[in-house]
Amino acid sequence: MRILKLLAVLLVAGLGTAALWYLPNRPVPLDPPPGGKLKSVSFAPFRDGQSPLTRVYPSTGQIDEDLAAIAPQVAGIRTYTSLEGLEVVPELAKKHGLQVTMGAWLSSKLDKNEAEVNSLIALANRYPDTITRVIVGNEVLLRGELTPEQITGYLRKVKAAIKQPVSYADVWEWWLKYPQMAKEVDYITIHLLPYWEDIPASVEKGAEHIAWSYREISQRFPGKPILIGETGWPTAGRARGAAAPGLVAKAQFINQVIRLAGKEGFDVNIIEAFDQNWKQKLEGTVGGHWGLYTVDRKPKFSLAGPVVENPKWIEHAALAVIAGSALVGVLAASGPALPLSGLAALAVLSDGFASLYLHAADLGVHWSYYWQDLTLTAVMLALTGALGLCILMAAHRVLAGRALPAESLRGLVGDIGYGRLDRVGAVVTLALTALLVAWSFLIVFDGRYRNFPTWYAAVPALGLPILGWLRAGRRPAGTDWRSAMAAGSLFRPAVTVARTPVRAPRAELWLGRLLLAGATLTLLAEGVLPVDAPLRGWLAGTSAMPLSAIDWAHPNVEALVWAGLQALLSLPFLASARLARLARAARPAGAARPGEVRP
Incomplete structure (x- = not known):
């Protein structure tokens, strides 16, 4: 019966994943062009x-x-x-x-x-x-x-x-x-x-x-x-x-x-x-990508149509379903039995992670040519893959357990727990987020030829809040939702409560602030158009386009998504900082600060 439930869940999740791959890759018809x-x-x-x-x-x-x-x-x-x-x-x-x-x-x-x-x-x-x-x-x-x-x-x-x-x-x-x-x-x-x-x-x-x-x-x-x-x-x-x-x-x-x-x-x-x-x-x-033919001399499309955005979407969807199903199978076999709802949630998370990762890998390899770009792609894929696996393992632990116990606030730096999942999850979260923050400010101030790291950011920006939401359903009664969302304890088998913290989470505070700042600056600098370009053109006397040419009905969707992902990713970090403030506010009058020794 357990095997049948697993197969049924994987089938439904796989069909849903295939549908999500199909929607942006539906054939688009074109009227045959006149002439030859x-x-x-x-x-x-x-x-x-x-x-x-x-x-x-x-x-x-x-x-x-x-x-x-x-x-x-x-x-x-x-x-x-x-x-x-x-x-x-x-x-x-x-x-x-x-x-x-x-x-x-x-x-x-x-x-x-x-x-x-x-x-x-x-x-x-x-x-x-x-x-x-x-x-x-x-x-x-x-x-x-x-x-x-x-x-x-x-x-x-x-x-x-x-x-x-x-x-x-x-x-x-x-x-x-x-x-x-x-x-x-x-x-x-x-x-x-x-x-x-x-x-x-x-x-x-x-x-x-x-x-x-x-x-x-x-x-x-x-x-x-x-x-x-x-x-x-x-x-x-x-x-x-x-x-x-x-x-x-x-x-x-x-x-x-x-x-x-x-x-x-x-x-x-x-x-x-x-x-x-x-x-x-x-x-x-x-x-490097203005050709009617690929660098391998293959035509990209027929002018008579129809055209599909990703001609290999069926292969990619199949790989995502296979990889996601394999992850669910391994996790289900290596831990306690999950209820049907937990199994379904894990299958959705696994297929979603596999789809995001495969798409990021496909773009990263296809879009990178020089060694520095290939190196950056390899680093981002390694960190994204490691974090995705940590999120799935932590989600499996939450879905398989009952109420999570309470513990004092912990930070990503200097107090990352003792389990392997705690250590790897915290280190990868910190490293990947720091890289995304740096990337964000490079785009804002020198972004003309830089890609948005949207697909690399999707796993942490969606996965970490979802993991926090799952943990919130298992948090002790009377605790704040931030206690389940705090970045420093997302991968721990416990929920943070607003007691006197072991260490003030300065890394989380600054990462959260910088992510929000990056999101705001992205909206200002790229949300509708790259504002630096018309400014340079007008100063140089070469911009002949009037302001009425701005297409307000078509903003930069990629920039808006990137800004939104930064805002989502800031939530676990700001939750840690907020809990620290609550803990300090709840400290009895005259009590020593963390690390302070009084005679």
């Missing part, structure tokens, strides 16, 4: 282990393979350099029937600039039918590496040497700041990336934002041809204001842009063909 191929995509054929930063470049064979892979879907490509092994692109593109917008990379390295420009001129003259236009320099003014006069010199040199139209590419607002550049080019190349705008736009308003910005440029420079040289949407990384990365979001955005371009006659280049993990060094996780 995409007109143009950005082409940077770097693979893992290759990067212009390390000067390890793709081979001719790899470039040929990449062009062959995208040729059925696109009519043309845009490159950003005429060196670094990409000199072979025009010849190979001709072989695959692709037109090329060839670029020359300009930077503060003047000798390299000359080599780039000379190579561009030579290629444009050698392949006049394949290279239909060229772009000299990409966001050089944005990076502040050259002056408008220096860029103008390179533009004039190229225009005098080739027959194809010549342009310079930069963020659309920088053309408004440096309007003199327009007379030096045959066509204006603007970058319109709603995700990176000072006031980010949601995917629902992405096409509207592009149309508005395009009109601003066309009205400022009437009669000048315009190329949208970059537009796209990331599939991984942190949210910025209303702009949240995702696979479905990218598919919807690209679908909208194709329709907008067809309706308005816009000339559009999509960024980009393949994910580029090396860019994470410059722009964080989000920088």
